[in-house]
Amino acid sequence: MRCPSCSADDDRVVDSRSAEDGSAIRRRRQCLACGERFTTFERAEDVLLTVIKRSGEIEPFDAGKLIAGLRSACKNRPVGEDDFMRIARGVEEEIRQELSPPTTQTVGIAVLEQLRALDEISYLRFASVYKGFEDVDDFQREVGLLTKKITKKTEAKHSK
Ligand SMILES: [Zn+2]
Structure with missing residues (x-):
């Protein structure tokens, strides 16, 4: 996942938890280049028609x-x-x-x-x-x- 701050493509997941009643997973990530923390959401592809x-x-x-x-x-x-x-x-x-x-x-x-x-x-x-x-x-x-x-x-x- 590209860092929104410095665009480096190198991060580690700091925290993962269930979100939106279990239909998504929220991950806190930390950029290994600049240290910026950001959040991503992961959903099953076919959930949203x-x-x-x-x-x-x-x-x-x-x-x-x-x-x-x-x-x-x-x-x-x-x-x-x-x-x-x-x-x-x-x-x-x-x-x-x-x-x-x-x-x-x-x-x-x-x-x-x-x-x-x-x-x-x-x-x-x-x-x-x-x-x-x-x-x-x-x-x-x-x-x-x-x-x-x-x-x-x-x-x-x-x-x-
Ligand atoms: Zn960065």
Whole structure:
């Protein structure tokens, strides 16, 4: 590891400890050339999956966020937590196999493909909002609006 102070590539590890709930190792190092101490973090390479947002920003893939979105889209539908977990894992596997991070749209479409086989209404709800899938609050608001629309349509049909 190159020393941030003098750029010498010769150091010794002074201290190693677990960090970030065990998902990383923090090492204190000391440069043997100038004596500067610095810290490095070591993580498993596949821990951080990323996606590209519409803005072009890259952010970590967040399965929890995806599941929260699914939970909203599938509210009062016969699709449950086990399905959400399976979809999230399937999408995660797909991302893992890609050479470069997918866009959030690509992720949305991957989710839709799996959701369609499970429940049409959930699929439609998710389809109408996956574009705004970057922010859970926006997402839930849009789903709420759509749910109202669907309910109105259903009521109109029944009153005929
Ligand atoms: Zn140094």
